[in-house]
Each structure stands twice: as C-alpha cells, then as structure tokens.
Amino acid sequence: MSELTREQAQALIEEVLEVYPEKAKKDRAKHLMVNDKTIEQSKKCITSNRKSVPGVMTQRGCAYAGSKGVVWGPIKDIIDISHGPVGCGAYSRGGRRNYYAGTSGVDSFCDINFTSDFQEKDIVFGGDKKLAKLIDELEGLFPLSKGISVQSECPVGLIGDDIEAVAKKKQAEIGKVIVPVRCEGFRGVSQSLGHHIANDAVRDWIISNRDDKAFESTPYDVAILGDYNIGGDAWASRILLEEMGLRVVAQWSGDGTLAEMENTPKVKLNLLHCYRSMNYIARHMEEKYAIPWLEYNFFGPTKIAESLRDIASHFDDKIKEGAERVIAKYTPAMNAIIAKYKPRLQGKKVMLYVGGLRPRHTIGAYEDLGMEVIGAGYEFAHNDDYDRTMKEMKDATLIYDDVTGYEFEEFVRQLKPDLIGSGIKEKYAFHKMGVPFRQLHSWDYSGPYHGFDGFAVFARDMDMTVNNPCWGMLKAPWLKEEESTGELKAA
Amino acid sequence: MANIMVRKSADGGLSFYLPKRDIEDSITSIEFDTPEKWGGEIRLGNGGVYFIDPIPAPARLPISVRARRVDGVE
Numbered sequence: 001m002s003e004l005t006r007e008q009a010q011a012l013i014e015e016v017l018e019v020y021p022e023k024a025k026k027d028r029a030k031h032l033m034v035n036d037k038t039i040e041q042s043k044k045c046i047t048s049n050r051k052s053v054p055g056v057m058t059q060r061g062c063a064y065a066g067s068k069g070v071v072w073g074p075i076k077d078i079i080d081i082s083h084g085p086v087g088c089g090a091y092s093r094g095g096r097r098n099y100y101a102g103t104s105g106v107d108s109f110c111d112i113n114f115t116s117d118f119q120e121k122d123i124v125f126g127g128d129k130k131l132a133k134l135i136d137e138l139e140g141l142f143p144l145s146k147g148i149s150v151q152s153e154c155p156v157g158l159i160g161d162d163i164e165a166v167a168k169k170k171q172a173e174i175g176k177v178i179v180p181v182r183c184e185g186f187r188g189v190s191q192s193l194g195h196h197i198a199n200d201a202v203r204d205w206i207i208s209n210r211d212d213k214a215f216e217s218t219p220y221d222v223a224i225l226g227d228y229n230i231g232g233d234a235w236a237s238r239i240l241l242e243e244m245g246l247r248v249v250a251q252w253s254g255d256g257t258l259a260e261m262e263n264t265p266k267v268k269l270n271l272l273h274c275y276r277s278m279n280y281i282a283r284h285m286e287e288k289y290a291i292p293w294l295e296y297n298f299f300g301p302t303k304i305a306e307s308l309r310d311i312a313s314h315f316d317d318k319i320k321e322g323a324e325r326v327i328a329k330y331t332p333a334m335n336a337i338i339a340k341y342k343p344r345l346q347g348k349k350v351m352l353y354v355g356g357l358r359p360r361h362t363i364g365a366y367e368d369l370g371m372e373v374i375g376a377g378y379e380f381a382h383n384d385d386y387d388r389t390m391k392e393m394k395d396a397t398l399i400y401d402d403v404t405g406y407e408f409e410e411f412v413r414q415l416k417p418d419l420i421g422s423g424i425k426e427k428y429a430f431h432k433m434g435v436p437f438r439q440l441h442s443w444d445y446s447g448p449y450h451g452f453d454g455f456a457v458f459a460r461d462m463d464m465t466v467n468n469p470c471w472g473m474l475k476a477p478w479l480k481e482e483e484s485t486g487e488l489k490a491a
Numbered sequence: 492m493a494n495i496m497v498r499k500s501a502d503g504g505l506s507f508y509l510p511k512r513d514i515e516d517s518i519t520s521i522e523f524d525t526p527e528k529w530g531g532e533i534r535l536g537n538g539g540v541y542f543i544d545p546i547p548a549p550a551r552l553p554i555s556v557r558a559r560r561v562d563g564v565e
C-alpha cells in the first residue's frame with residue numbers, strides 16, 4: 001500500500017467511525033488522529049486516559065493488573081497476595097515471562113499464584129482474619145521470602161476491609177516488610193492507575209527503609225527502573241551499562257529484589273525504560289533524594305547508541321569513553337545484522353498497538369531494519385506519552401488511543417500493513433486475516449529484544465514472521481476464488 | 492487545592508506536574524522568581540493558570556507545593 005496523504009488518512013478515520021452511533025462516534029473521534037509533526041502538544045488533537053466506550057472491544061486491564069502484574073509481580077523475593085477471589089490472579093501471574101534468577105517457591109515467587117480465595121462468607125464477614133492467617137501460613141511455608149504485598153482486588157475495597165491494620169500488625173509480628181496496596185480493579189480507567197498506586201505504595205512502604213543505613217556507594221551507581229526483563233531484556237541491558245563502567249545497583253521489577261529497591265535512593269542516576277509505569281517513583285526520588293532520572297531506549301542500535309551517550313553525559317569522561325568503547329565494540333556485529341536482514345525487510349510497513357512504551361520505543365529498531373511504522377497506539381497511555389510518540393512518528397501516520405477491536409481490524413484491512421505488533425487478544429484475529437503478527441507484550445515467547453544482543457533476536461524474529469510463507473495459505477475456503485477450488489477438485 | 496510538583500526541565504525552563512491527574516506541562520511564566528519570594532501565579536503551556544502561595548525560593552527543585560487552579564483546562 002502506498003503512503004497515505006493527510007486527507008486520505010483523515011478520510012479513513014471518518015469512514016471507520018461511520019458505523020458508530022452518534023454519541024460513541026463523537027467520543028471515539030477524539031481518540032484517533034493523523035500525525036502532524038508540527039504540533040507540540042498532543043492534547044490538542046488526541047484525548048487519552050479516558051473511560052472506554054461501553055459496548056466496544058477494549059484491550060485494557062484493571063488497576064489490580066497494573067499493580068500486581070506489572071510493578072509488584074516481577075520483584076522476585078516478595079510474595080504478592082492476590083487478595084480477593086481467585087480469578088483475578090490467574091491472568092497476572094508472570095504471564096509476560098518476566099525472567100528471574102532464583103528457585104521458584106524457595107527464594108523467588110514470580111510465577112506462583114498466592115490468593116486469599118474469597119468465598120461468600122469472606123464478603124459477608126470481612127476478610128481481615130483470613131488475611132492474617134494467610135500471612136502466617138506463607139511465613140511457615142516460604143520462610144525465605146523477604147516481604148509480602150497485599151494486592152487488593154475489587155471486593156476488598158467494596159466491603160471496606162482494613163488491610164493496612166492487618167499489614168502493620170503482621171509486619172511487627174514476623175519482622176518482614178508487608179505492603180498493603182489499594183489497587184482495586186475499579187479504580188481508574190485502565191491498568192495505568194494501578195501502576196501509579198503501586199508506585200505510591202513503594203514510596204510509602206519501601207523506598208525509605210534503609211535511609212539511615214550505611215551503603216558503600218561509588219560515583220557510578222545507577223538503577224534500572226521499568227525494565228521488566230521480558231525474555232531477559234533487563235539482563236541484555238545491564239551488561240551494556242556495566243561494560244561502560246557503571247554499577248547497576250538495582251533492577252526493580254525485572255529480576256529485582258526488595259533489597260535492591262531499598263538501596264535505590266543511594267544511586268546517582270535512575271534509568272527509566274518504561275516511563276509510563278515507573279515515572280512516579282522516579283519523580284519522588286528526584287524530589288526527596290535529588291536523584292535525576294533519564295528516559296532511555298534500548299531498542300535497535302541507533303537508539304541504543306543515542307541512549308548510551310545520553311546516560312554517559314551524566315557522568316565523567318571515564319564513562320563517556322566507556323560508552324564510545326561499547327558502541328564501537330558492537331557496531332560491526334550490528335552492521336552485519338542489518339546487512340543480513342535489511343534487504344529482506346526493507347520498506348515493510350508496521351502497525352503497532354501495545355502498552356506503556358513500545359509503540360514509540362520500537363520505532364527506531366524497525367527503522368534500523370528499513371521498516372516503517374505507519375500506525376501506533378497505546379492501550380493506556382496519557383498525553384505525555386503521545387507528546388513523545390508524535391515526534392517519533394512520520395507525518396500523516398495514524399495514531400490511535402485505546403483502539404477498539406473493530407477500528408483496529410478496519411485500519412488493518414485498509415492499510416494492509418506487512419506486520420502487526422500487538423497483544424495476545426489481537427493475535428488470533430489477525431492470524432485469521434492472514435496478516436503477519438508478533439505479540440509485542442511477551443515477545444511471542446522469544447526475546448530478549450533490548451540491548452545489542454536483543455536486536456539480533458528482534459531482527460531474526462521480525463524476518464521470520466514477515467517472510468513466513470504460511471500467511472498466504474490462511475484464506476478461508478469460502479473466500480477462495482472459484483478457479484482455485486476448481487483446481488483443488490481436479491487434483 | 493491540589494498538590495503539584497515543579498521541576499526543572501531539560502531545556503532549563505520549569506515544568507509543572509499534577510500527580511493526581513498525571514498532567515505534565517511547561518510553565519511559561521511565574522509571577523515571583525526572586526530568592527526572597529517565589530511562586531504566585533503560574534501560567535502553563537496548555538493555557539492553565541495556577542496560584543502558589545509565595546514562599547522563599549526553594550533551595551533545589553523539584554519541589555511539591557499546594558496550588559490552586561485559577562483558570563483554564565483541567
């Protein structure tokens with residue numbers, strides 16, 4: 001498909017909106033836009049972080065999912081109790097493949113579902129006693145855990161349980177950090193508020209725990225925030241930082257531990273990969289501990305080099321030289337990858353619809369491979385995310401916020417991208433339409449994609465998806481043209 | 492009244508952040524900006540106007556302060 005002009009893109013949006021009733025149409029129109037690089041502030045042309053229209057298919061999660069699944073879940077030595085009925089926990093139990101080094105059930109607990117399994121009587125009589133009992137049981141069964149968090153599901157907020165009181169009492173009893181998190185699913189319009197609530201809980205219960213403890217610091221201490229170590233992403237990032245001479249003190253929600261988080265206020269610079277889910281705590285540390293923070297992007301060699309230099313600019317010449325050395329070391333390998341895959345991927349068009357950072361962060365990596373992102377959108381972004389995205393996207397590309405199942409399918413039908421990067425809920429719909437698809441939340445069981453090593457995997461995966469011969473064979477039998485069925489019969 | 496955070500942005504100017512609503516914007520003007528008196532009316536890039544009770548200039552930024560919305564969006 002040739003490139004759209006601004007008018008054509010706008011006409012496409014209007015055509016897609018046509019089927020909605022008046023009110024829904026008016027609402028959805030505010031969430032779709034044609035990119036215009038001259039606009040500085042996205043809020044003039046796109047609305048985000050609003051309630052989804054009832055009746056449409058949205059891909060969002062809830063605040064509990066944002067807190068339990070994203071921020072707290074991947075901290076490996078903390079046990080997260082899904083406090084409430086059993087169901088909610090199933091979908092937020094390490095499903096994104098947040099890797100960790102440790103022994104599950106002994107010192108690491110990312111992939112185990114702990115729940116208070118509320119029954120009718122807990123709703124009627126309250127669940128506080130059960131919670132206290134549960135904490136005792138956990139302490140008996142998993143003595144090597146370093147802390148416990150209580151992740152409230154909807155009913156806990158509705159019946160007014162006092163989980164804070166239970167947490168305080170038990171914390172004094174067992175001598176471990178116990179964090180009550182008020183992340184009931186009904187709060188906010190998406191998982192985004194859950195990230196915020198989770199960050200606030202870290203701020204209130206964890207971050208200042210070691211304020212007056214001695215710490216042997218170096219001038220080169222940094223922390224990685226918001227890298228969820230999906231398929232080993234954070235590891236592939238960490239080695240680059242270490243190679244350039246920095247010391248990574250903490251990895252937070254990606255193979256991170258409680259101790260690492262408690263030591264984070266001692267670092268010199270906070271490195272923020274996913275801005276959306278972790279900026280809150282970075283802002284807090286900036287104010288309280290005067291630690292600057294920096295957003296970086298470790299997708300694709302161009303952006304990695306840019307980010308490494310950016311990070312180094314906060315340190316002395318030793319680190320700056322280190323960054324150059326690292327870039328020089330990997331450049332030949334990266335050039336070889338680009339030489340291999342670019343000819344196979346050149347000019348291919350990509351549409352993205354993911355979560356916190358990928359719709360803008362991966363654009364550079366696709367461009368390194370000669371591919372072009374023609375549409376991008378987020379499930380739960382805010383305006384500051386779109387401000388950043390508009391700068392990365394070309395003019396007259398599509399930007400869609402909280403896109404509905406129908407809109408996304410229609411855009412794909414018309415724009416005919418060569419690749420879609422989105423989530424598991426979209427995956428099979430597009431498979432059936434015969435459009436090459438990568439699941440960009442958990443890297444489709446692959447990864448890492450961050451760092452130089454990750455780019456090698458990224459390039460290979462994109463190639464084997466886009467150029468896979470299977471996509472042409474997915475036409476439903478009743479959609480096949482007459483002659484081909486005739487041929488089949490003859491054969 | 493709302494809690495806001497004022498921080499130095501990368502370009503050297505000031506930026507405004509309202510945690511409760513997750514709104515971030517540039518501060519285009521601030522009424523008082525001397526060592527003895529800092530705050531007053533602040534104007535944002537999006538046209539919003541907030542009022543901070545003037546205080547002696549903070550030793551370092553960012554700083555969280557209470558502010559009142561006077562005019563404009565959100």
Ligand code: SF4
Nearest residue numbers: 062064088153154185
């Ligand atoms: S919205 Fe409530 S009930 Fe549903 S998954 Fe989230 S916490 Fe559980």
